Amino acid sequence: MSKRIEVNDLNVYYGKFKAVEDVTLTIEPRTVTAFIGPSGCGKTTFLRTLNRMHEVIPGAYVEGEVMIDGNNLYGPGVDPVLVRRQVGMVFQRPNPFPTMSIRENVLAGVKLNNRRMSKSDSDGLVEESLRGANLWNEVKDRLDKPGSGLSGGQQQRLCIARAMAVSPEVILMDEPCSALDPISTLAIEDLIEELKKDFTIVIVTHNMQQASRVSDRTAFFTIAGTGQPGKLIEYDDTTTIFSKPSIQATEDYVSGKFG
Amino acid sequence: MSKRIEVNDLNVYYGKFKAVEDVTLTIEPRTVTAFIGPSGCGKTTFLRTLNRMHEVIPGAYVEGEVMIDGNNLYGPGVDPVLVRRQVGMVFQRPNPFPTMSIRENVLAGVKLNNRRMSKSDSDGLVEESLRGANLWNEVKDRLDKPGSGLSGGQQQRLCIARAMAVSPEVILMDEPCSALDPISTLAIEDLIEELKKDFTIVIVTHNMQQASRVSDRTAFFTIAGTGQPGKLIEYDDTTTIFSKPSIQATEDYVSGKFG
């Protein structure tokens, strides 16, 4: 249920503006990979190329290859919709569907695609996903209440449950804790620890401590200045990046001299 | 041109929800004070009580005293408009007025009190403020272009120039660099260093490194959990907070164990 991702020479554009330049890296299955770097260096942009969410923005496009188990996401004729079912995503701000109940939110990936499911199957899926997201105990009595009535941390875990319910192989998370209080943050970090058993996880974070706590490998991006493209500077085991990075810029960044 | 701020037993509410509890601290003139703490602990909320921006939010109110050179901001008959002239504010996201040119943006606050300003006076003020914000050289040739055409960092410095142009005595900054790239961040940190000669500065930051770089004193806030009020845990010289804080929670936080 988890896949290797290989990125080769990827350039990412917003219209004429090249936002990310020449990224090549390989993400192993069942690992947690963290992307760190100063604001604006293209972490979010790059992350979104991994499930073809980038092209949702008008004028945005990509050059290069992203291979998932050897299949190029950007190959001709690839249906982005199918890609996204395999590569799930959790956003910076929790975004449960406001018109749906907690239960419907979890089932959104199934229901929105017009797939029928028996009541018992769907009940099972809801419970399994919510348990997986460590949310079951908190919401099991109010599955039919609106999802927007939960606290921020609960909403974010609901979004994770929703992403898991479509059984993707990879889960991308863009600063999933940045809008949350510390208690919720811890809950989600624990959850990531669990999920790693089944999924390949990529997480963007601003928080060095978080990166060092949850990830196996860390990629450091930066930019030379406004208007310049972001670049991948260093990609290595998390412990290496935080203890003896091989590049000076990385060291400056992780030690707080910069950014 | 700068003032001492004393806060006594301040409780801050959003309607029924108490967001910040029982804060007492004194900020000395011509210092930079940093507020740090996990997300949601009430840093922004507390900062906004220092120039009565808090009450702009419907239902929001304050209990307690905030004295600026002995005058209680929340005393009877105090005109919030006058308060805000003396205590300027810079927001997390740069917010120049999109409908105004760079020049008009700088003069926006000044024009309120002094409608008929001679061209030479206003030219002088624009130059002085933009120089003060380290922006003059970058924009002097396009003062009549819209302010929204600048880069994020330039916009943020424009907002600082705008705040300075009304010659306040205190400047509050709420995560002024969080939306900026590292180059712009450095520019603004340098600027804070300069401004401290004339102004009392209070800055909220998520970035421990930034706090240790720019501030003289640091206040650490935290919350016990969602729905609880934020509290001031420790307030001391920045070096003390980051080297040998007296409270365990502070140490955990600054060393990255938490948050």
Added chain:
Amino acid sequence: MTAAIPRAKVRPADRIFSGSTLFAGVLILAALAAVALFLIVQSIPALVADPAELEGSPTSFWAYVAPLAFGTVWAASLALLIAFPLSIGIALFISHYAPRRIAQGLGYIIDLLAAVPSVVFGLWGIKVLAPFLTPFYDWLVTNFGWFPLFAPPVSGTGRTVLTVAIVLAVMIIPIITALSREIFLQTPRLHEEAALALGATRLEMIQMAVLPFGRAGIVSAAMLGLGRALGETMVVAMVLSPAVVISFVLTSSTNPSTIAGNIALKFPDAYGVGVNALIATGLILFIITLVINSIARFVVNRRKAFSGAN
């Protein structure tokens, strides 16, 4: 893990759906083109006819439409002049002044005005408003008759262009209010707070942040209202005391008629080329609307670099 990523180009359902939205859009253009074509074809006999055959034997077709075109624009501008400041005031009241809890209720009350059908406005104009205004016009003309807009003689029944403009204004107030209210409510808090933090009063905050941000939206709201006022038929026909004149006087019996009102008045008894002449005036109204909208769009676009959208 051999399951290759399935390859499929564009999904048919997506194509069908986007195709049908495109079709709907094109259908609207087609309907409009059909209306324009109808107007043009039906107008030609009147444009080529001997002007003596037209009503009132004018020197040319243009002399025939001129007073009507003038009256249309005049009445609609007056209505806009009355409705616009009121609507902006009401919208601001609801968005920035009224306590939040009652603002929605107030919005509903104003929306109710939109629920009143135009025949009812016509009846109200004739039976209530015109008689009510008559003494007021009397007073105006007696005391301010020297002012060209109030030149004597005064209307004895109150059915003047000003009365019509007031009714039209009441009709378009809910339209302009509803739209500008929504726009004002969307002013970014960030900009409002920026103004307040500079020590602006509420008025100054509105001047600095709310109005400039909403400028484009306010203009479209006004255009929607103006469109309604330009095209309103029944109210003008029922309430106005028209004549074939070009006159700016607000309080007299001889008021310029409007194109839509005139069609309603003359169409029932029209025959032959008279029918074509009336339709040709409809074409002129169509062109007026087009021109006014283009100007509005031009005005909005000219300062696009400074718009709130950036």
Added chain:
Amino acid sequence: SNEGGTTDTETDTGSEFTGTLVGAGSSAVGAAQQTWIAEYQMANEGVTINYDPSGSGAGRETFLAGGSGFAGTDRAFNDEEVAAGGFASCAPDSGIVQLPLYVSPIAVIFNLDGIDSLNLDPATIAGIFSGEIASWDAPEIAALNEGAELPSTTITAVHRSDDSGTTENFTDYLAATAPDVWTYEADGVWPIESGEAAQGTSGVVDAVTNGTGTIGYADASRAGDLGTVAVQVGDEFVEYSPEAAAAIVDASPFIEGRPDFDLSINLDRTSDAAGVYPIVLVAYLVGCETYLDSEQGALVKDYFTYMASSEGQAVAAADAGSAPISDTLFEKVTAAIDIMS
């Protein structure tokens, strides 16, 4: 009977007619048509007649194009139009019948406190409506109304803002009787700028009622409590009345050179015969001599017969305020209807 209604005169009439008949035209005939239609439908359960009061011009155009079975119009088709033919509902060689079945006095109404009736001569009426006489205490009015306490109020003369038969008949009267003052031709559209305009008879009545010192002209059935003018005919002053209105029709010749069953009347407004009231509106009901569709022809014929009958004329008089046609005219009309098929 009325659908869903309790008004039941539900006796089976045993009428042979069924189907729907459509007429269109003059709004002046609208009220009378509603009365006739109601009565006729009650007598002929299976029939539905719809009359669009869409205006005389529209009514003529619709009938010409074949969109209706009959037309109501406040002026007859003129010589050219009749000669041009092409009436699409009619059989190819058929002519048309134009029957003056609706005669209604037009009252000159005014609103002055305490005055119910005034005597005016044509020149004075023309003067008032052309704006030359501007005040109620003008010598011209005073001279004709000795003893009346005329106020110095300004006169507001109200005319129709729409194109109307009422206006055409009224201006025809002014042009014929006061040619020195009223120098304009008869026209359905008010020819001059002076005065106040209002839409439809109701609009004129409203304007006159709600204003002060107002005067206007309207179908006499709508005069209500307003003051009315007795107009000078010869040496007398005549108040409007149905009889006086019917009398002027009788006193007038038919238009010459028309086919036998085209009963278009050339109203003699200047007649000074005793008891005639010269401001009348005559509306024609127009049908084919021979219909393309004979069933429709039979129904129209029956309906026309009913409208012309003394019953028909009486209900219209009661409910719409028209003047029943005289017996002499009735005979001519009946002769014309007889040839319809």
Added chain:
Amino acid sequence: MTTTLAPATTGITNTLTASRLPKWATWAILGGSLAVAAGVFAIVQLSTGGDFSIVGAVFFGTVLFNIMLFALSYLVEGGRQARNRLVTSLVVTAFLIALIPLLSLVWTVLGNGIARFDPAFFSQSMRNVVGEGGGALHAIVGTLLITGTATLISVPVGLLTAIYLVEYGHGALARAITFFVDVMTGIPSIVAGLFAFAFFSLITGDPGIRFGFGGAVALSLLMTPVVVRSSEEMLKIVPNELREAAYALGVPKWLTILKVVIPTSIAGITTGVTLAIARVIGETAPLLLIAGFTSSMNYDLFNNRIMTLPVFVYTQYATPGTDVQAYLDRAWAAALTLVLIVMALNLIARLIAKFFSPKLGR
């Protein structure tokens, strides 16, 4: 951590306070101004013998209030506060002014309409009715049928167009549609009627055609641009993050629009649709031309004339018989019915909005 310095300046005037008018001052000035205006008007009335004009007194009282408030505030609080206060009171006044016609309208329609607001009015047509009695059932049915059909035409077309503009269209075509939709809002209703009549008589070859469906088409022409405009605005404010959330779950675009975007904005869309219905339900001129006039019931949209409430109101008013009052009473009762129908629609729209709209609040 706690400050030990006692504030040294207690008791000295707070320099942050500005001189302000006391809270009651506004009301006092308002009361005073109204009293003065009323007094002046009373004196004028005594001396000239005219009627005492309440409206005049209130009007001049309000003007006086604004002037006084501005002047006093200017003297005490300075120019900026004075302008702020002036605009505040003007904005409130604007709102109150808008209420005047509304109240007057409601009062007039209710006062006149109530006389014939009886069961017969809602259970009978005007067939075979002369003078008093009768009802507007045929017109109510006609209005519901024609407006309903117009809604069925305009809402899909308008909503789909709005979706095109918001979700798909970016180029010249989208700009052209936006522009011409604005132009379309200016089509006079009578021209829409003329067009529909010409169009259908051409198609059917019937020169006198009158039928309900034609009326619905004419109304759609007027309604569609309103639907497009309002739906477009409502779709635009659906946050992009919801669309992205759906895409990220592997939901195709069209299902995202149908199942996420539209349900989220359904409240605004229904409000827009009711506005559009309100815009056309009172149209008289085009319906006279294409739907015609009849006293009888007709449930068939595709054959024969069909009556509608506005035409009913208008013809009852314009061509009454000798018993004028009976006709006027019916006209007003029909006007009242029309207003009530639109209000009921508004209410339903609000309920729909409430029921379907995003559930916020914790």
